[in-house]
Amino acid sequence: MTNMIVIAELSKGSIHPSTAELVTAAHAFGGEPILVVPCTDASVADSVQSLSGISKIIAVKSDVFDGNDSSGWASALDSALPSGTVLCLATTRSKDVAARLAARRNISVVQDVIRIDGTNLTSPIYSGKANQTVSVSGEAVITVRANVFDSVGNDGSCDVSIVDASGDVKTAVQEVMQRASTRLDVSEANIVISGGRGMGSPANFAHLEAVADTIGAAVGASRAAVDTWGEIPHSMQVGQTGKTVNPNLYIAVGISGAIQHLAGMRSSKYIVAINKDADAAIFQHADYGIVATWEEALPVFQEALSAMLG
Secondary structure, eight states: OOEEEEOOEEEETEEOOTTHHHHHHHHSSSSSEEEEEEEGGGGGGGGGGTTTTTTTTEEOOOGGGGGGOOHHHHHHHHHHSSSSSSEESSSSHHHHHHHHHHHHHOEEEEEEEEEEETEEEEEEEHHHHHHEEEEEOEEEEEEEEESOOOOOSSSSOEEEEEEOOSSHHHHHHHHHHHHHHTOOOOOGOOEEEEEOGGGSSSGGGGHHHHHHHHHEEEEOOHHHHHHOTTTSSSGBBBBBTOOOOOOOOOEEEEEEHHHHHHHHTTOOOEEEEEEETTTTTTTTTTEEEEEEHHHHHHHHHHHHHHHOOO
């Protein structure tokens, strides 16, 4: 089944109450949605953690969300959103963003929806003098009018994951370390940094080892890395056919997020993912995601760790 994604509506830097109506609309379409919060400060997403009927909250951080550049909004969201059907509010800005996002993904867009019956969407035409109903097949971007659907309740409990789409790797890494340091007991030294096939070659695992030496971490690897390179021993493998780990901090570098790997580390208390592919499955399970190559991110990680521990 395709993902159902709701983009939270922002107003003056806060999440607008109409976002709860969008969740109800998503239920009418079918499926428990992922709630995506465009923001410059991820803490804004905390206000919707109690919304009922959502499967996951992703805070997408970028400075572009501080302005009204619809093209920039669409680009940042496209880089961070998983594939699926997207719902947002039918405001002037969001309708523009919706059209641009649909164009980028080459999927249909349906604007000003006032009724949802499964995949049948009704919207007014001719200045409201008539309604039209269209049937959607496949993924689409849909804008929904406010005050049409009831709001969902507030008896849920959902953690917030963060994807930094700003392109500022240094700032992203600094925030990762600030957040992680509040949740880690350094005396346990319970940290694992693992590399996948995205590291490019086994020689590049030396960069993971340098970070590990700085913080007293263990170095792991995905099955793909172990199977591809004989230099990476099976003893380093994290996953269903390798070792199961449960650290306070798990850093996945160049790992796509296959089920086999997730089985060995998904219970980690805090997961950070670094991958150049914004669609990598690992981001769906990470507390903090950085869309970047390991060449961009690891030197900054090393610098931030040294400063924090120095």
